[in-house]
Structures are given as C-alpha cells and as structure tokens.
Amino acid sequence: xxxxxxxxxxxxxxxxxxxxxxxxxxxxxxxxxxxxxxxxxxxxxxxxxxxxxxxxxxxxxxxxxxxxxxxxxxxxxxxxxxxxxxxxxxxxxxxxxxxxxxxxxxxxxxxxxxxxxxxxxxxxxxxxxxxxxxxxxxxxxxxxxxxxxxxxxxxxxxxxxxxxxxxxxxxxxxxxxxxxxxxxxxxxxxxxxxxxxxxxxxxxxxxxxxxxxxxxxxxxxxxxxxxxxxxxxxxxxxxxxxxxxxxxxxxxxxxxxxxxxxxx
Amino acid sequence: xxxxxxxxxxxxxxxxxxxxxxxxxxxxxxxxxxxxxxxxxxxxxxxxxxxxxxxxxxxxxxxxxxxxxxxxxxxxxxxxxxxxxxxxxxxxxxxxxxxxxxxxxxxxxxxxxxxxxxxxxxxxxxxxxxxxxxxxxxxxxxxxxxxxxxxxxxxxxxxxxxxxxxxxxxxxxxxxxxxxxxxxxxxxxxxxxxxxxxxxxxxxxxxxxxxxxxxxxxxxxxxxxxxxxxxxxxxxxxxxxxxxxxxxxxxxxxxxxxxxxxxxxxxxxxxxxxxxxxxxxxxxxxxxxxxxxxxxxxxxxxxxxxxxxxxxxxxxxxxxxxxxxx
Ligand SMILES: Cc1cc2nc3c(=O)[nH]c(=O)nc-3n(C[C@H](O)[C@H](O)[C@H](O)COP(=O)(O)OP(=O)(O)OC[C@H]3O[C@@H](n4cnc5c(N)ncnc54)[C@H](O)[C@@H]3O)c2cc1C
Ligand SMILES: Nc1ncnc2c1ncn2[C@@H]1O[C@H](COP(=O)(O)O)[C@@H](O)[C@H]1O
Numbered sequence: 001x002x003x004x005x006x007x008x009x010x011x012x013x014x015x016x017x018x019x020x021x022x023x024x025x026x027x028x029x030x031x032x033x034x035x036x037x038x039x040x041x042x043x044x045x046x047x048x049x050x051x052x053x054x055x056x057x058x059x060x061x062x063x064x065x066x067x068x069x070x071x072x073x074x075x076x077x078x079x080x081x082x083x084x085x086x087x088x089x090x091x092x093x094x095x096x097x098x099x100x101x102x103x104x105x106x107x108x109x110x111x112x113x114x115x116x117x118x119x120x121x122x123x124x125x126x127x128x129x130x131x132x133x134x135x136x137x138x139x140x141x142x143x144x145x146x147x148x149x150x151x152x153x154x155x156x157x158x159x160x161x162x163x164x165x166x167x168x169x170x171x172x173x174x175x176x177x178x179x180x181x182x183x184x185x186x187x188x189x190x191x192x193x194x195x196x197x198x199x200x201x202x203x204x205x206x207x208x209x210x211x212x213x214x215x216x217x218x219x220x221x222x223x224x225x226x227x228x229x230x231x232x233x234x235x236x237x238x239x240x241x242x243x244x245x246x247x248x249x250x251x252x253x254x255x256x257x258x259x260x261x262x263x264x
Numbered sequence: 265x266x267x268x269x270x271x272x273x274x275x276x277x278x279x280x281x282x283x284x285x286x287x288x289x290x291x292x293x294x295x296x297x298x299x300x301x302x303x304x305x306x307x308x309x310x311x312x313x314x315x316x317x318x319x320x321x322x323x324x325x326x327x328x329x330x331x332x333x334x335x336x337x338x339x340x341x342x343x344x345x346x347x348x349x350x351x352x353x354x355x356x357x358x359x360x361x362x363x364x365x366x367x368x369x370x371x372x373x374x375x376x377x378x379x380x381x382x383x384x385x386x387x388x389x390x391x392x393x394x395x396x397x398x399x400x401x402x403x404x405x406x407x408x409x410x411x412x413x414x415x416x417x418x419x420x421x422x423x424x425x426x427x428x429x430x431x432x433x434x435x436x437x438x439x440x441x442x443x444x445x446x447x448x449x450x451x452x453x454x455x456x457x458x459x460x461x462x463x464x465x466x467x468x469x470x471x472x473x474x475x476x477x478x479x480x481x482x483x484x485x486x487x488x489x490x491x492x493x494x495x496x497x498x499x500x501x502x503x504x505x506x507x508x509x510x511x512x513x514x515x516x517x518x519x520x521x522x523x524x525x526x527x528x529x530x531x532x533x534x535x536x537x538x539x540x541x542x543x544x545x546x547x548x549x550x551x552x553x554x555x556x557x558x559x560x561x562x563x564x565x566x567x568x569x570x571x572x573x574x575x576x577x578x579x580x581x582x583x584x585x586x587x588x589x590x
Contacts, residue, residue, distance in 0.1 A: 132367075161520050205363025257551075
C-alpha cells in the first residue's frame with residue numbers, strides 16, 4: 001500500500017498574519033513552518049505503516065507551493081515520510097481552492113496512492129475543503145475531520161464528529177481522508193532524522209510535468225476573485241487583567257461580575 | 265429562470281436550524297435577483313412530501329426530493345451537480361456545518377466552480393452574488409466574487425437568520441431519481457449521531473463555565489464544575505476536550521455542537537477558535553481566563569484574565585461562594 005500525505009508551508013503561528021493590500025493575497029513574507037495540522041496526517045500515516053495490519057511500501061509527502069516550501073517537505077520527511085514531491089511553478093501563484101485542488105489532484109494521479117491523508121485545515125487559508133475537492137477529482141470516497149481510523153485490507157473504518165454526534169463510516173480504498181487534530185499526538189523528529197531529511201529523494205515538478213492545464217490554475221484560472229478587503233466592524237475592546245497577585249485578580253473579577261449583577 | 269439551490273440537512277424528521285437559515289437566505293437573495301429559490305432534500309422514506317413542502321414556509325418555491333443516502337457528502341454532490349447541470353442553477357448555498365463544507369467542496373471539483381466558505385453575509389452587486397468572508401482570525405473581511413457561474417457559498421454557523429416567509433406556505437415538490445457516481449457508494453454510514461458521555465443541558469443555563477484543553481486533563485473539569493456550581497450554572501466544553509474524551513458531547517459548544525447565549529459565559533483554558541466562537545458569541549458577558557496573552561479569545565471577550573487557571577479557578581470559586589453567603 002502507498003500513502004500520500006499532503007502538507008503545506010504556512011506562516012508560523014507566532015507571526016501576525018495579514019493580507020497584502022496590493023496583491024490581495026495572504027502576506028507570506030515572515031517566518032514559515034509546516035502547517036501544524038499536517039503533522040497529524042503524517043503521524044496517522046506512520047501509525048498505519050508501523051501498525052502491522054497492512055504493508056505500507058512508502059509514505060510520500062506532497063506539496064504545492066513556492067521554492068521555500070521544500071522546508072515543509074524536509075520537515076515531513078524528518079517525521080517519517082520516505083520521499084517527497086514538490087509541485088512548484090510560477091503559474092500556480094494566486095490559485096484559489098478550486099485551482100489548488102485540481103493541481104494537487106493531477107500530481108496525485110501520477111502517484112496513484114491507495115490512501116491520501118490531509119490535515120483538517122491549513123493554518124493560513126482555513127478552507128477545510130481541500131480533501132473533498134481532491135477526492136472528487138480522483139473519483140475516490142472521502143471523509144473529513146476523522147479522529148479515529150482503523151485500517152483493514154482494502155478498507156478503512158473511520159470515526160468523526162458531525163452535526164448530530166459521532167459518525168462511524170466504512171470506506172473502501174483507495175480513499176482521501178482529512179484527519180482531525182484529536183486523532184493522535186504527533187511525534188517529535190529525532191536529530192538524526194532532521195539531519196538525514198535532506199538526503200531523502202525529493203522530486204520537483206512543474207505544471208507541465210504534472211500535465212496541469214495552465215489555464216485552470218493561478219490567479220487567471222481561479223473561479224473566485226477578491227473584490228475588496230475590509231476591516232471588521234469596530235468592536236469595543238474588552239478589559240484585560242494580567243494576573244500578578246491572584247487575590248487582587250480575584251477581587252477585580254468579582255467586582256466586574258458584581259457590577260453586571262452576575263452574582264445575584 | 266433557475267436561481268439558487270440550497271441544501272437542507274435533516275435528522276430524525278427535523279430540518280437543521282442552520283439549513284433553515286440558509287433556505288431563508290436563499291429566498292431573500294433569489295427575490296433580489298429575480299430568480300427562483302429551490303431547496304434539495306436527500307434521504308430515504310423518512311423524507312416525506314409534507315416535510316419537503318414545509319420548506320415553503322421559509323421561502324423555498326421548489327423542493328427537490330432525492331432518494332439517496334443522507335449524512336455523507338458525495339451522494340449529495342451527485343444530486344446537486346445533476347440539478348445544477350440540468351437546470352442551470354446559478355448558486356449553491358449551504359448553512360454552517362460539516363456536511364456543507366464537504367458537499368460544497370465536491371461541487372467545486374465536479375463543476376469547476378468557485379467556492380467561498382465561512383461566509384457571514386451575502387449581497388447582490390450588479391445582478392450577481394458577492395460573499396463576505398472573514399479571514400485570518402476575523403481580522404479582515406474579504407468580498408469574494410465569482411468569475412463564472414455556478415458559484416458556491418458555504419455559510420458560517422448561525423450566519424443566516426431563519427425568517428419564516430409565510431405561515432403555511434407550501435413549496436412545489438419534485439421527486440428525483442439520480443444516478444449516484446460509483447465512488448460515492450464506497451463510503452457507508454455504519455452508525456450516525458452517536459452521543460458520547462452523559463446527557464447534559466447547557467442551552468437553558470444563565471451561567472456557563474466552559475472548559476478547554478487548558479484544563480490539562482479530564483480531572484481538570486472538576487475545577488470548572490465547582491465554579492459552575494458556585495455560580496449556579498452549568499459546564500460546557502470545546503470539541504478538543506470532547507474528542508479527547510474528557511467531557512460529554514452534549515456539553516459541546518460550537519460548529520458541530522450547541523449554540524448558546526447565556527448571561528455569563530466564562531471560558532477556562534479555551535483558545536477561542538472560530539468554530540467555538542460561532543456557538544457562543546451571542547453571550548451577554550464573556551469572561552476568558554487564558555495564560556497566553558495572544559489567545560484569540562481575548563479579541564472577543566469583555567473581560568480577559570491573562571493567567572494560569574490552576575491558580576485562579578479555585579480562588580474564584582471560593583470568592584463566589586463567600587459572596588453568595590455560602
Ligand atoms: C469542521 C470543524 C468543526 C469544529 N467544531 C467545533 C465545535 O463545535 N466546538 C469547538 O469548540 N471546536 C470545534 N472545532 C475545533 C476548533 O477549531 C478548536 O480546535 C477547538 O475549539 C480548540 O479547543 P480548545 O480551545 O479547548 O483547545 P486549544 O486550542 O488547544 O486551546 C487551549 C488554550 O488553553 C490555554 N491554556 C493552557 N494551559 C493553561 C493554563 N494552565 N491556564 C490558562 N490557560 C491555559 C492555552 O493558552 C490555549 O489558548 C472544530 C473544528 C473544525 C475544523
Ligand atoms: N498547497 C498545498 N499543498 C499541499 N497540501 C495542501 C495545500 N493546501 C492545502 N493542503 C492540504 O489540505 C489540508 C486542508 O487545507 P485547507 O482546505 O486549505 O484548509 C491541509 O491540512 C493540507 O494537508
């Protein structure tokens with residue numbers, strides 16, 4: 001069995017994220033990191049590989065992004081992926097969800113995996129949609145927000161929380177699964193794995209290599225357009241108490257609640 | 265002329281509140297565009313003609329009833345894609361929820377259609393729809409337009425108001441036979457809507473003490489319970505701790521949980537993710553205790569306390585008890 005894990009490079013959580021008013025895209029200039037939600041997808045792949053129920057030949061990390069995105073692939077490999085594929089091409093810049101999903105699906109078609117794993121959301125785009133978009137292109141069944149995944153020969157048994165409680169769903173392979181962050185506790189890479197990551201095979205592909213029709217990607221190929229970026233309605237800032245002396249803090253909270261008649 | 269097609273999710277004979285909001289919104293927008301508002305209901309024998317027709321009360325003029333499995337995304341994608349392709353609907357609309365994301369995403373791929381998610385408002389500009397989407401922790405709002413039609417709009421939880429159009433109004437119902445795609449039968453529901461943990465009522469409480477991952481472990485909820493008891497309220501939770509098995513699903517607030525609006529909502533160790541916020545932002549007074557001064561919850565709390573809840577909660581409980589003469 002072959003598993004592909006989709007990973008994305010995103011601005012570091014500590015960096016203030018903002019829109020670039022000129023390009024109308026997310027400003028990605030600061031520190032970057034592997035999307036934290038994707039580490040759960042890599043861990044899920046590793047647990048299938050190490051679980052011994054099915055034979056996993058390889059785990060392949062796949063990303064679409066600018067040159068710098070190789071760092072996300074190195075991180076993915078240090079967490080256990082065997083090799084990685086980097087779809088990168090200037091014509092891909094500015095792709096919306098529709099275009100990104102199409103482009104990634106073309107790369108995945110060439111890899112022909114039995115299982116595609118994704119994170120529950122990208123920390124910057126927060127679209128929650130990439131899994132289901134890719135699944136439809138690949139004509140595979142899919143499920144998002146999965147927090148338990150048992151592998152059997154040829155199928156998966158998955159659990160996830162939906163709008164009315166927890167659902168249990170059985171899915172035939174090949175399939176596309178986005179995992180929720182409660183599915184596992186990702187491991188830390190060993191120093192040796194970090195050092196060795198750059199030595200594992202990394203293949204860079206252009207749109208031509210992946211047989212991507214360039215009029216379907218990038219800003220010109222996107223189906224949505226950012227017409228304007230506006231600030232949110234102004235809201236009165238709340239009061240903030242820094243807890244230094246806890247007894248004093250409690251007094252402040254109590255009088256705040258008392259003023260609002262919340263202690264009646 | 266075909267107009268807006270809205271997906272109406274239902275469970276155990278009742279429509280989802282967010283779907284009813286979406287049907288109302290679809291009707292409002294269709295009227296402004298001068299087009300038809302339609303809804304689609306998917307399911308088996310449990311979906312009655314009366315139930316479908318009742319969506320007329322929320323402004324749907326036409327309701328399609330399709331015999332296909334409900335609860336998973338792909339069969340609904342098959343139904344809606346067929347309808348949009350054959351009858352030329354210009355927009356597909358979804359209320360907040362998990363399935364709306366999955367179905368909307370599937371349609372995006374199938375129809376090569378633009379999609380906007382987490383939409384809080386939809387407006388008409390030059391005879392087309394433009395969707396407002398807050399991004400980057402709600403720090404900016406993007407106006408998202410569609411280059412081509414159809415366009416797909418996935419609402420944020422509770423974004424669209426339910427507005428009964430006319431009492432007793434009834435929609436025209438058409439039953440459809442749709443060929444499911446081969447891959448959409450490859451996912452099968454084994455069990456739906458399992459309730460984990462005991463049943464608790466958080467919707468009627470005036471005071472809610474909500475606990476998140478910051479409580480550290482399941483036992484951490486004892487501190488929240490003691491404070492809630494002192495305040496005469498109930499305990500609520502985030503999905504993170506419910507998924508972890510620390511607390512009951514029935515106490516969960518948010519996108520896939522309950523929507524609440526108590527007089528006092530006090531968050532202990534909750535970061536304030538959008539999916540949580542959408543279920544409690546209508547609370548009258550929001551107090552947050554979090555040790556991270558940059559936690560998003562401080563952006564929408566009325567009183568923010570930056571500190572360690574392990575130090576604060578027990579003392580706060582004692583102070584509340586004392587104040588109440590306990
Ligand atoms: C489709 C979808 C649906 C979802 N539905 C829901 C939903 O219905 N409800 C929901 O809640 N979430 C939902 N989520 C999950 C949501 O995105 C967040 O992951 C979740 O709300 C986070 O829970 P949390 O705040 O408990 O945990 P975290 O985000 O991990 O936050 C824990 C907080 O505790 C603080 N903390 C830690 N230790 C201490 C201490 N000692 N003292 C004080 N503070 C401390 C930390 O600073 C941190 O801010 C959904 C997500 C998706 C993608
Ligand atoms: N450019 C990308 N390259 C590779 N994977 C991606 C990319 N964008 C999104 N993903 C994957 O899709 C998941 C969900 O992202 P999103 O739908 O953008 O919230 C992420 O956790 C990644 O696994």
